[in-house]
Amino acid sequence: MRFTIYNKMLAPVFSYHEGLPIAHLSELPQNPTEPQYSYSKQLQQHMVGKELLISEIPFPFETILEHYYHGYIQLNYGVFRKHNKLYCNRCGNDSPSLFASFACARCGAANCFYCRNCIMMGRVSECTPLFSWSGPNDEEMERVDFTWDGKLSKGQAAASDRVVQAIKENNQLLVWAVCGAGKTEVLFKGLEYGLRNQKRICLATPRTDVVLELAPRLKKVFPVTTISALYGGSEEKHQRASLYISTTHQLLRFKEAFDIIIIDEVDAFPYSIDKSLQFAVSKSRKQTSSLIYLTATPSKQLKRDVMQKKLEAVKIPGRFHGHPLPVPRFTWCGNWQKQLKKDTLPAVILTWIKKQLESKKQAFLFVPSVSIIEQVVTICRKFDSRIEGVYAEDPARKEKVQRFRNGEFPIIVTSTILERGVTIPNSDVAVLGSEDDIFTESALVQISGRVGRSAAYPTGDIIFFHYGKTKAMVEAKKHIQQMNDIVRKMNNSVKN
Numbered sequence: 001m002r003f004t005i006y007n008k009m010l011a012p013v014f015s016y017h018e019g020l021p022i023a024h025l026s027e028l029p030q031n032p033t034e035p036q037y038s039y040s041k042q043l044q045q046h047m048v049g050k051e052l053l054i055s056e057i058p059f060p061f062e063t064i065l066e067h068y069y070h071g072y073i074q075l076n077y078g079v080f081r082k083h084n085k086l087y088c089n090r091c092g093n094d095s096p097s098l099f100a101s102f103a104c105a106r107c108g109a110a111n112c113f114y115c116r117n118c119i120m121m122g123r124v125s126e127c128t129p130l131f132s133w134s135g136p137n138d139e140e141m142e143r144v145d146f147t148w149d150g151k152l153s154k155g156q157a158a159a160s161d162r163v164v165q166a167i168k169e170n171n172q173l174l175v176w177a178v179c180g181a182g183k184t185e186v187l188f189k190g191l192e193y194g195l196r197n198q199k200r201i202c203l204a205t206p207r208t209d210v211v212l213e214l215a216p217r218l219k220k221v222f223p224v225t226t227i228s229a230l231y232g233g234s235e236e237k238h239q240r241a242s243l244y245i246s247t248t249h250q251l252l253r254f255k256e257a258f259d260i261i262i263i264d265e266v267d268a269f270p271y272s273i274d275k276s277l278q279f280a281v282s283k284s285r286k287q288t289s290s291l292i293y294l295t296a297t298p299s300k301q302l303k304r305d306v307m308q309k310k311l312e313a314v315k316i317p318g319r320f321h322g323h324p325l326p327v328p329r330f331t332w333c334g335n336w337q338k339q340l341k342k343d344t345l346p347a348v349i350l351t352w353i354k355k356q357l358e359s360k361k362q363a364f365l366f367v368p369s370v371s372i373i374e375q376v377v378t379i380c381r382k383f384d385s386r387i388e389g390v391y392a393e394d395p396a397r398k399e400k401v402q403r404f405r406n407g408e409f410p411i412i413v414t415s416t417i418l419e420r421g422v423t424i425p426n427s428d429v430a431v432l433g434s435e436d437d438i439f440t441e442s443a444l445v446q447i448s449g450r451v452g453r454s455a456a457y458p459t460g461d462i463i464f465f466h467y468g469k470t471k472a473m474v475e476a477k478k479h480i481q482q483m484n485d486i487v488r489k490m491n492n493s494v495k496n
């Protein structure tokens with residue numbers, strides 16, 4: 001499709017000989033909203049707070065166009081040139097290597113440029129307009145039932161109050177909660193306050209498995225609230241909801257939609273997509289809104305913002321069950337790669353495997369690269385043939401993790417993918433080659449956080465087998481000890 005300007009308004013043309021791809025028009029005229037016009041409520045419900053492709057709006061094109069002429073819908077550029085540089089309006093991408101061109105049947109251009117960065121959400125090119133609602137936004141009040149009757153730990157309760165306060169004041173807040181602090185419960189009061197005050201809320205996380213885990217939990221706590229789970233294959237994509245639980249990619253379909261955005265595990269993003277994330281968040285939140293970050297391992301940038309008082313923070317240094325975090329031990333294991341070439345592992349590690357098998361506890365064995373998993377598994381199986389390995393692209397990943405959860409095998413050899421999310425009540429952890437660069441401070445803190453999470457088994461063993469101590473190892477241990485120190489001091493001051 002191309003557009004031309006007719007009667008001072010955009011008009012679509014369906015010939016390659018007239019008009020231009022939308023990106024080449026120097027302005028996109030917009031009529032003021034006509035109050036008398038009887039607009040479509042369904043279209044409004046579908047579009048409010050969103051920025052969509054035409055293919056994402058299941059209404060006749062004439063209806064959409066008519067709403068545009070009456071000032072209820074706005075058209076925006078998709079991919080366009082700014083100072084001779086390509087820019088994507090949907091995801092904020094401006095990196096030249098993330099654009100490509102194709103011979104486009106829709107606009108007839110031999111080189112129609114499109115954005116590769118957000119292609120998984122449908123192609124946005126120079127001839128693709130983005131549509132948003134510019135009419136009134138009638139909010140309907142939804143009844144709220146809050147059915148949670150659990151009890152918060154002291155640390156959780158303090159953080160919960162701060163979350164409510166940040167929401168009331170439209171502030172930003174970092175909730176720095178140790179692994180196993182029970183951070184989801186910390187949100188309940190704030191979510192309740194938001195819902196009762198007609199605020200639209202988004203809980204965003206980088207990972208689909210977290211969306212799938214959180215959605216049913218929150219549906220139980222707020223049984224009559226419309227809650228929508230958004231991820232790649234989601235069925236609920238176009239359902240209007242009061243509370244969205246979304247992967248960060250799906251946020252790109254929203255525009256000025258949310259009064260409250262909560263970002264879970266903000267540090268789990270690879271550094272390179274930080275910019276896309278920031279763009280998605282600032283695009284999807286309303287000008288007056290609150291922003292809450294949740295994490296056990298804040299990035300350097302977040303910590304710096306806290307130190308410079310640009311960002312408020314609240315710490316939950318202790319776990320919900322009140323026991324201290326298990327502290328990792330370092331064990332030198334020599335040149336384990338050389339041993340691996342001889343199809344064996346250093347003696348200290350073989351001893352650890354034997355001891356684990358005797359203890360009847362389950363254990364994670366983290367390794368630095370996917371390429372050695374199979375070899376390590378083969379060595380381990382000499383001791384117990386049930387031992388399994390798992391990595392991100394493993395086709396049997398879900399099933400293996402489930403079998404490990406069921407207690408069907410004693411040791412899982414894994415890449416860093418299991419550093420978050422998977423909780424095994426009575427387990428130990430070892431890291432092979434903890435000196436590798438992949439084991440950053442935050443990865444090691446998360447890995448250590450696998451242990452002792454349940455109230456029934458609050459302790460456990462963590463060993464970093466290394467061939468040379470690294471700064472990341474030392475920092476990770478210090479991080480954990482400092483959190484324990486804070487709890488100890490808090491407890492002492494209560495006693496005295």
Ligand SMILES: [Zn+2]
Nearest residue numbers: 088091115118
């Ligand atoms: Zn894009």
Ligand SMILES: [Zn+2]
Nearest residue numbers: 104107112127
């Ligand atoms: Zn095109």
